[in-house]
Amino acid sequence: MDLSYSPEETAFRNEVRAWLAAHLPADIRAKVTHYQHLSKDDHIRWHKILAAKGWSVPHWPVEWGGTGWNITQRYIFDEEFGLAGAPSLAPFGPSMCASVLLRFGTAEQKQRFLPRIRDGEDFWVQGYSEPGAGSDLASLKTRAERRGDHYVVNGQKIWTTLGHYGDWIFCLVRTDAAAEKRQEGISFLLVDMKTPGITVRPLILMDGGHEVNEVFFDEVKVPAENLVYEENKGWTVAKYLLGHERMGSGAVGSSKRELAALKALATRELKNGKPLIEDTRFRDRLSRVEIELDALELTSMRFLDKMRRSGQPPGADVSMLKIRGTEIQQAITELMMQAVGPLAQPFVAVEGGEVDPLASRLSPRYCNYRKTSIYAGSNEIQRNIIAKMTLGL
Amino acid sequence: MNFEYSDEQRQLADSVRKYLGQAYDFDKRKAIVHSPAGCSDAVWSTLAEMGVTAIALPEADGGFGGGAIDLMAVMEACGEALLVEPLIEHIGLGARLVARAGSPAQRAALLPGVIDGSLKLAFAGLEPGRRYELAPQSTVARRQGQCWVLDGEKSVVVGAPWSNKLIVSARGEGGGASLFVVDSRAPGVSIRPVRTVDGQRAAEVRFSGVQLEGDALLGPKGGALAHIEEATDFATALLCAEAIGAMQYANEATLEYLKTRKQFGVPIASFQVLQHRMVEMVIHTEQARSMAILAASKVDSASDERERRRAVSAAKVKIADAARLVSQESVQLHGGMGMTEELKISHTFRRLTMIGQRFGDADHHLERYAALS
DSSP states (O other): OOOSOOHHHHHHHHHHHHHHHHHSOHHHHHHHHTTOOOOHHHHHHHHHHHHHHTOSOTTSOGGGTOOOOOHHHHHHHHHHHHHHTOOOOOTIIIIIIHHHHHHHOOHHHHHHHHHHHHTTOSOEEEEOOBTTBSSSGGGOOOEEEEETTEEEEEEEEEOOTTGGGOSEEEEEEESOTTOSSGGGGEEEEEEETTSTTEEEEEEEBTTSOEEEEEEEEEEEEEEGGGEESSTTBHHHHHHHHHTTOOGGGGOHHHHHHHHHHHHHHHHHSEETTEEGGGOHHHHHHHHHHHHHHHHHHHHHHHHHHHHHHHOOOOTTHHHHHHHHHHHHHHHHHHHHHHHTGGGGSEEEEOTTOOOOTTHHHHHHHHHHGGGGGTSSSOHHHHHHHIIIIITOO | OOOSOOHHHHHHHHHHHHHHHHHTOHHHHHHHHTSSSSSOHHHHHHHHHHTTTTTTSOGGGTSOOOOHHHHHHHHHHHHHHTOOSOHIIIIIIIHHHHHHHOOHHHHHHHHHHHHHTSSOEEEEOOOTTOTTOOSOOSOEEEEETTEEEEEEEEEEEETGGGOSEEEEEEEOTTSSEEEEEEETTSTTEEEEEEEETTSOEEEEEEEEEEEEOGGGEESSTTBOHHHHHHHHHHHHHHHHHHHHHHHHHHHHHHHHHHHHOEETTEEGGGOHHHHHHHHHHHHHHHHHHHHHHHHHHHHHHOSSHHHHHHHHHHHHHHHHHHHHHHHHHHHHHHGGGGGBTTSHHHHHHHHHHHHHHTTSOHHHHHHHHHHHO
């Protein structure tokens, strides 16, 4: 047994690290490390920098612009992003839509969409959840009716992350309301968000931030050529996508960086005149999170090794990483909020007041990170997946 | 044994709850939070008319001679409504310090205004870099003839922007804590206001050579720490009761959501895993309620300081833990909707989160409790 990365892998890590140090724009990094939301321009600018290096879509086949890295390299690449404070590219285009197109798209669809996704020309968002269809996605109601050479879409999507930045949205829509099984009448449709009849309405989260939206479709005409795979076979596509969750869902890299930031903060904050980090109670709680993160890193590496050997997709292992990864992220945000004591209360300045630029972001960040155990398949659903797939219950 | 509220206690709380139910619904509260002052004069004077400001003050000062127990049910109603007006700062800290430490002349000058709501008090106690410590260090009062000169900075003074007068703790030249009554708009007082995560108003307050008359000193020179600790314990007991109201709301809203939200063709309340988590929220709230009652009772009638401190710290630990679990689980069980500004549950989450840290977080009170055991 050997718990360490090979010299080649370490060299690769150093290469990624050096490149990020030289090319990650300082203002974007500062937004990440100060818990501010990125603008659309920030996303696109960073995407184009990566694209110029040939690193915007490492996991794609080489002929479409992938790097040909193995899964360990891809994991290292993701981890270095987290450590550096580099934002991951929004997954909806490069990871999700592209995976679907690569597997199910026609030659024409691939040619039309993939290069623009790779180069950051189109910003894609995801139209999956609906008000009545969250964990139970198959109960979705947004209808697409075939009329001649196009579909007409009516309905509503919700929790559309960065929908207000979206150029295109991929949607699961119901094309056959009479299908015997709910899963059978669903199709996967690509929709240009400039099409008349689409309204994006912000949903402001409790940290005051605008990340998610409701998207309304009112008689939206979508060319039939934007159907991916067969009509009424959209559930097959959706399931394929779920099976392609990446090993990075434990967010080990960014949690390591956050933990270091927490230690720095707890060294600066004083309790009874001494650094807070010397307080046994606080330090113990911090140490427990650190140990959990060490365990998660090794668990991620073990799963990676298993995947590499078997050549099989990770399956329910990813659910385990998502559960613990989000719990660790939430625990760190909570400790950071507690570290600043009473300064966790001020949120925004009014009438000539001022707030500490870092401390005032810590409670909002704690609030915001409650989303992590809800989004991308709630942690309850992840536990269901493990119970079913791993334990056969 | 009798754990029931008296008829008077219940009647007052019922009328407060009924009033807040119509004057302080979710939309009206939102309008208040985003108004320039961030607080409502109308709500404040109505609460004063109902007697909320007078309950815990001595009869000799025009109050009702009650205590924390008499305020518990009212505070629960305020917690449920997510009241942002600084009631605890006013009656729990400011008025308490005046009533306990003040001279007859000071009480006569200040408490009538406290009772009718025309005089709003806040307590400037915390200092930058000193977390929850109550003993003043960097704020200093120097004697100048018959007068005082005040210098220093206070941190996160809740209610300061709206207050007329501040009760300020300061270190004297001979050491020890003294209290001063300071006009919030006096020359040399600078108030830099902020809105807090839970929608209240607070401020960083700086005192630069503030000139005070000799009668601004409240209580014993250099010997006010015991008063500060007592008032903070009293305020903490009120905060615990407020937390119970907020948790009660969170539990009711979450239970209702579980019963009405359908997925996979059934209400999600039918899933046993969610039932058990809802049950845990209720058990935490009941345990917290018991300790909130104990804290209020000991604040009113403990035989000594040690007994009072132990009970208050035990309650605060329990409330902080329960507030954390209940707030986190109520959002989680609401799913994405629980994350949005649009639902009251996310505002309740923020209030409970801030309550968890106010007047000392769980670690702080665990340490104080352990030291007294």
